Amino acid sequence: MSNRLTLPLLYGVLSIYALFTLSPFIWMLLTSFKMPADIFRVPPSFIPTTMFTDAPLVNYSRVLTELDFGRYFLNSLLVSGLAAVGQVITCTLSGYAFAKLPLPGKNVLFAIVLATAFVPNEVTIIPEYLLMRQLGWINTFLPLIVPSFLVGAFGAFMLREYFSALPNDYAEAARMDGASPFRIFREIYLPLSIPALISVFIVAFINNWDELLRPILYLNSPELYTVPRGLMSLVSEYEAQWTLFMAGSVISILPLVLIYILGQRYVLQGFMGGGVK
Numbered sequence: 001m002s003n004r005l006t007l008p009l010l011y012g013v014l015s016i017y018a019l020f021t022l023s024p025f026i027w028m029l030l031t032s033f034k035m036p037a038d039i040f041r042v043p044p045s046f047i048p049t050t051m052f053t054d055a056p057l058v059n060y061s062r063v064l065t066e067l068d069f070g071r072y073f074l075n076s077l078l079v080s081g082l083a084a085v086g087q088v089i090t091c092t093l094s095g096y097a098f099a100k101l102p103l104p105g106k107n108v109l110f111a112i113v114l115a116t117a118f119v120p121n122e123v124t125i126i127p128e129y130l131l132m133r134q135l136g137w138i139n140t141f142l143p144l145i146v147p148s149f150l151v152g153a154f155g156a157f158m159l160r161e162y163f164s165a166l167p168n169d170y171a172e173a174a175r176m177d178g179a180s181p182f183r184i185f186r187e188i189y190l191p192l193s194i195p196a197l198i199s200v201f202i203v204a205f206i207n208n209w210d211e212l213l214r215p216i217l218y219l220n221s222p223e224l225y226t227v228p229r230g231l232m233s234l235v236s237e238y239e240a241q242w243t244l245f246m247a248g249s250v251i252s253i254l255p256l257v258l259i260y261i262l263g264q265r266y267v268l269q270g271f272m273g274g275g276v277k
Contacts, residue, residue, distance in 0.1 A: 032059055032247040039242050059247035069248060072230035076209055079144045079226055084204035086149035088197055095159025096185050117153035121213060129217055143218040148208055155200040162196040202263045206256055227252045
């Protein structure tokens with residue numbers, strides 16, 4: 001098949017795949033502009049009915065005013081931002097140590113760190129909850145932030161691969177000039193790893209932003225709710241406010257889309273430079 005036919009066919013297949021991938025988000029956006037009576041129509045209606053009324057943004061207005069969604073939004077920014085920064089710090093130090101420092105048994109320790117990535121949160125959540133209760137951290141943000149400071153198998157793996165790909169000549173030259181290991185890390189390798197650090201931050205931020213299990217377990221006061229926990233308050237055993245739920249979901253994904261668009265170039269550089277296999 002000639003290239004003249006192959007390229008349009010490839011773009012056609014990718015366009016169809018993109019349409020199927022985006023269809024849930026398109027449906028979510030359309031539903032956020034509907035009246036409750038229009039959601040379960042048969043056949044389904046694709047018309048955003050509130051757009052033709054005097055208050056086209058009524059669902060978004062209700063979410064931001066009646067549900068105190070602005071507070072949930074700020075809570076999620078605080079929790080996700082601090083957790084992501086902490087994970088970048090710990091993963092950077094561990095990744096550099098595993099890649100560049102001559103530590104005895106570091107390969108065994110690295111394998112143990114990677115093994116934690118295969119343990120689901122549901123397995124460790126009960127002992128974690130008991131520990132947080134003993135520390136008196138229930139109904140605070142600490143159980144949502146501190147575990148992310150200490151757990152980052154993906155980030156440690158990615159930064160270890162990134163640091164391993166950087167030449168050792170820089171460290172040897174600095175060591176001959178009398179630089180300490182930490183100074184070599186701080187002044188030479190750390191500036192070179194900016195793309196990988198941004199990549200780890202974005203991945204950690206998205207993971208913590210979407211976290212639902214820990215907020216349900218640890219947060220009891222509505223003023224402490226994060227965005228996922230606040231959205232779940234719209235769904236009860238007997239009814240659900242789906243139009244408000246979809247409007248809140250649209251608002252909740254905006255920071256994730258924005259942060260990925262701004263950091264997309266660094267994410268690609270981080271994954272390519274790290275040699276993630």
